[in-house]
Amino acid sequence: MNVWDARFKKAADARLNDFNSSISVDHRMYAQDIKGSCAHAMMLAHEGIISLEDSLSIITGLTQIQKDIESGVLAIDETAEDIHMFMESELTKRIQDAGKRLHTARSRNDQVALDTRMYALDETDKILTEIKQFINVLLDKAQENLDTIMPGYTHLQRAQPITFAHxxxxxxxMLKRDLQRLQESKKRTAILPLGSGALATTTYPINREMVKEQLDFDSVSLNSLDGVSDRDFCIEITSALAMLMMHLSRLSEEIILWCSWEFKFIELDDAFATGSSIMPQKKNPDVSELVRGKCGRVYGDLQTLLVMMKGLPLAYNKDMQEDKEALFDAIDTAHLCLTTMIPMLESAKVLKDNMRKAAAKGFINATDCADYLTKKGMPFRDAYRIIGALVSYAQDHDKTLETISLNEYQQFSELFEEDIYEAIALETCVQMRKVIGGPAPEIVEAHIQKVKEELGAIA
Structure with a gap:
């Protein structure tokens, strides 16, 4: 039975009910629906719109329903239209007429908007916590590898020496920016829509500020049309999650490369790798590959929300029922990826010697060799040209910049002296880059400490 049946002369087709139903998606918001309804009932009594007795019956009834759902005593009826109608129906069964008074001065439109915002806020807080945990794992790994020299890359070609910590x-x-974006999104999510009604508020003397305080929202929506039709917060959160997933995907791509025999920079713990059904030697980075794949899934969720909203007139339209599945999927995917990547990276073994050996190849100290000449007074472009010729010479003679003799160096420039070998040592190349943001161990360690302080200051 639908709440609108009294208006219609013909029963709804079962196919319409199935198509119209959203409870398979929105049932997860039962706790938020109950919390919002309790706040609404309390306000109604405070303003004399319903009796205190009815208000207490509603709150007691809803509290018991939540306990019954969470204990398994009460199963959510999957044939109900949505979680909101299920709650109202169940409450009315239990407390009769008092339950029918709960929906006074509100519409499902502002109720749905409220529940979605509350759920989004709760889940955003969980993701923020998980991002902080991930950052702490990265900080610990960086602290352990301040002196672990590896090649830095551009165009996936060895470029200059850095450290794994850097x-x-x-x-x-990147993850700090993800934290900032999600924290900023909370400000625009914590705007109370309840009291907007279907689109034009209500004639009852409700107290929206009281509900705002009870639910710990930051402000009250100032236009009822916008209050029920705004889904910017869903788009903004999903956009922030899409960027988070992009960062996780980029790191995953590097982990996949680093695990390969061609790199062999890290080794995943057996608990976070998979094997092959036919090749017994294989150890596959499936977690990273799945994260890389799931990134596109969240991009799709964002696109769904943007396209859904782009042509909707004010105020509420049924299209907006599609917001939750996309938002929930983005949230679930981010949770899953973070909670799996955290222990995977934490347990990974860093193969420091392999990183050092890779850094010794590819002439990644060529820039430092050019800088050596410029510090002796040669213009950089002239030094650049000389070192380019020197690298070509070394390749032709199967040598490196470290194994070229001083006599050979001086054939290219008389400015080369014995101290060239110290200047181009990989450790020197890294340690001398003491500019803020550079790979010198002391700079990276200061960066680590700064981030730890910043995380401590974030509530």
């Missing part, structure tokens, strides 16, 4: 801290900065 590389990991790049992802820390």
């Amino acid at each position: 590389h990991l801290m790049a992802y820390v900065e």
Whole structure:
């Protein structure tokens, strides 16, 4: 039975009910629905719109329903239209007429908007906690690898020497921005829509500020049309999650490369790798590959929300029922990826010697060799040209910059002296880059400490 049956002369087709139903998706918001309804009932009594006795019956009844759902005594009826109608129906069964008074001065439109915002806020807080946990794992790994030299890359070609700590801290900065975006999104999510009614508020003397305080929202929506039709917060949160997933995907791509025999920079713990059904030697980074794949899934969720909203007139339209599945999927995917990647990276073994050996190849100290000449007074472009010729010479003679003799160096420039070998040592190349943001161990360690302080300051 539908709440609108009294208006219609013909019963709804079962196919319509199935198509119209959203309880398979929105049932997860039962706790938020109950919390919002309790706040609404309390306000109605406070303003004399319903009796205190009815208000207490509603709150007691809803509290018991939540206990029964969570204990397994009460199963959510999957044939109900949505979680909101299920709650109202169940409450009315239990407390009769008092339950029918709960919906006074509100519409399902502002009720749904409220529940979705409350759920989004709760889940955003969980994801923020998980991102902080992930950052802490990266900080610990970086602290352990301040002196672990590896090649830095551009175009996936060896470029200049850095440290593994410096590389990991790049992802820390990305994740910090993800924290900021999600925290900012909470400000625009914590706007109370309840009291907007279907679209034009209500004639009852409700107290929206009281409900705002009870539910710990930051503010009250100032236009009822916008209050029920705004889904910017869903789009904003999903956009922030899409960027988070992009960062997780980029790191996953590097983990996949680092695990390969071609790199062999890290080794995943057996608990976070898989094997092959036919090749017994295989150890596959399936977690990272799945994260990389799931990134596209969240991109799809964002696109769904944007396209859903782009042509809707004010105020509420049934299209907006599609918001929750996309939002929930983005949230679930981010949770799943974070909670799996955290222990995977935490348990991974860093193969420091392999990183050092890779850094010794590819002439990644060529820039430092050019800088050596410029510090002796040669213009950088002239030094660049000389070192380019020197690298070509070394390749032709199967040598490296470290194994070229001083006599050979001086054939290219008389400015080369014995101290060239110290200047181009990989450890020197890294340690001398003491600019803020650079790979020198003391700079990276200061960066680590700064982030720890920042995380401590984040509530």
